[in-house]
Amino acid sequence: MARIRLEGVSKQFGTAQVVREVDLDIADGEFMVLLGPSGCGKSTLLRLIAGLESPSSGRILLGENDITRTPPRQRDVAMVFQSYALYPHLTVAKNIGFPLRARRRSKDEIRERITTVASALGLQDHLDRRPAQLSGGQRQRVALARAMVRDPGAFLMDEPLSNLDAALRSATRTELIDLHHRLRSTFLYVTHDQVEAMTMATRIALLNNGTIEQVGTPTELYDTPRSTFVAAFLGAPPMNLFDATVIERAGKLHLVADCVDAPLGLFAGSAIGPQKVTAGIRPERIRLNGTDVQLRGVVTASENLGSEEILHVTVGGTVIRVRAPRPVAAQVGDAAALSVSPEDIQLFDSGTGRRLVWHVPHEHGASPRDASLSVA
Ligand SMILES: Nc1ncnc2c1ncn2[C@@H]1O[C@H](COP(=O)(O)OP(=O)(O)OP(=O)(O)O)[C@@H](O)[C@H]1O
Ligand SMILES: [Mg+2]
Known part of the structure; x- marks a missing residue:
């Protein structure tokens, strides 16, 4: 043994x-x-x-x-x-x-x-x-x-x-x-x-x-x-992490930050007011010039890896890295409209860096409106 x-x-x-x-x-x-x-x-x-x-x-x-x-x-x-x-x-x-x-x-x-x-x-x-x-x-x-x-x-x-x-x-x-x-x-x-x-x-x-x-x-x-440390340690380039706020709009939850507005695919619980979070999105989960746009920015650099390209897109005050297959229809200086699916947005506690998960209660009488965020 x-x-x-x-x-x-x-x-x-x-x-x-x-x-x-x-x-x-x-x-x-x-x-x-x-x-x-x-x-x-x-x-x-x-x-x-x-x-x-x-x-x-x-x-x-x-x-x-x-x-x-x-x-x-x-x-x-x-x-x-x-x-x-x-x-x-x-x-x-x-x-x-x-x-x-x-x-x-x-x-x-x-x-x-x-x-x-x-x-x-x-x-x-x-x-x-x-x-x-x-x-x-x-x-x-x-x-x-x-x-x-x-x-x-x-x-x-x-x-x-x-x-x-x-x-x-x-x-x-x-x-x-x-x-x-x-x-x-x-x-x-x-x-x-x-x-x-x-x-x-x-x-x-x-x-x-x-x-x-x-x-x-x-x-x-x-x-x-489980934490921003793990998220940032794994992946090349690592997960994009940026400060954002979860807000309610018309009964649904959204992630917002400067030049960012992304639905989270969840109904708002009555108890949820604006909540500061650290948001995380993997570079390969971001689509360039998709139909829905959640992040808007400008291409400020690009790295050609041969098989694919890493674009640096400055969104608000943050550089978001996007891993895209070549050839990429964007050059340095171009405006970039980025899309991300709700399930590809990860949330972390902005103070401790711990992963946050949604709790959607399934008890009798509860509705998805009662979703709440807590530490994993
Ligand atoms: N014999 C020792 N006396 C004093 N400090 C030590 C001793 N051995 C290790 N340390 C310290 O302990 C810490 C951890 O060292 P360790 O060698 O375990 O790190 P590591 O994760 O293996 O790093 P690396 O990836 O660079 O090999 C370091 O700050 C190192 O300076
Ligand atoms: Mg060692």
């Missing part, structure tokens, strides 16, 4: 609180990605699970065992570092076999495991080389092989692809997904690259300043972000 559970885990370095009361439950066999900006505590969290740091408070469980105070070597986890951390003076075979030699396994067993793991990762022809004679991608595979050789319950990987070039990164991503399918062990993978997270994770835990903002499938985080 390699379920990993963190219960109220905190870590302080001096006066700096780096990890704050983190609860996380990683299922056996899951590919969990820890995502977040630089300095948010990802590596520290991984090192706490590996036993390279010990928590200031809280518990860490592996399967049913409390491993909070277990020495690193006795934890059934293997760590792969960004820097590979290979021994330069040892051959590939010796590097891969190192964890088994350290555990005094028999020579025969070590030789057999090295052969198995090396061929699983396509390293069988490089066993006599030293790390300096390998490419970055091959070194990364040796580091993986060294982690695999003990057949650990869980793999902890800290930005393992960040030293590779774009093409190799993409290829290795696919290899890692495939490896996860074959091994069926638990993967906990740290990255600040959202493409890695979206493509590899069964679930993502998004970390912000030592706390977990949201845990869920890539689709959940992308489509229903």
Whole structure:
């Protein structure tokens, strides 16, 4: 069993609180990605699970065992570092076999495991080389092989692809997904690259300043972000966020801001007065020059990505980014009339940034007119 559970885990370095009361439950066999900006505590969290740091408070469980105070070597986890951390003076075979030699396994067993793991990762022809004679991608595979050789319950990987070039990164991503399918062990993978997270994770835990903002499938985080932080972290370009007000007009709710007037597709409840919100719309959900117009602005810049174009449209005081297929019938300086469907408008609390949801009561006698907004 390699379920990993963190219960109220905190870590302080001096006066700096780096990890704050983190609860996380990683299922056996899951590919969990820890995502977040630089300095948010990802590596520290991984090192706490590996036993390279010990928590200031809280518990860490592996399967049913409390491993909070277990020495690193006795934890059934293997760590792969960004820097590979290979021994330069040892051959590939010796590097891969190192964890088994350290555990005094028999020579025969070590030789057999090295052969198995090396061929699983396509390293069988490089066993006599030293790390300096390998490419970055091959070194990364040796580091993986060294982690695999003990057949650990869980793999902890800290930005393992960040030293590779774009093409190799993409290829290795696919290899890692495939490896996860074959091994069926638990993967906990740290990255600040959202493409890695979206493509590899069964679930993502998004970390912000030592706390977990949201845990869920890539689709959940992308489509229903729990906060403006999550909304702004995922997507390239990220979700457009702007200040707006929800008002009632002729019994229906609208989102209004400078040069913005968009129906929300809901009847107004009697209790709703004007309410300040932060509105969010994904760039790919905005249509250029549609029939109904909800946002009016001027094209102030455009980025040609080859397959599509990102238009910067200044609407009132805000720049709204629109992702449009090429060729785009708009140039810098043109007026832009933008359309958005009610279901593509997301609302967040303007103070806390928390997602707002509509509650439409279904009790006896209630009507959709009683819809109200509250924090998700
Ligand atoms: N041993 C340490 N002593 C003091 N502060 C530390 C120590 N290790 C990490 N920190 C601090 O803790 C914070 C979180 O660091 P951590 O390495 O976990 O971030 P990260 O999310 O992995 O960032 P990155 O994406 O840049 O790798 C940082 O502010 C860092 O400076
Ligand atoms: Mg790190």
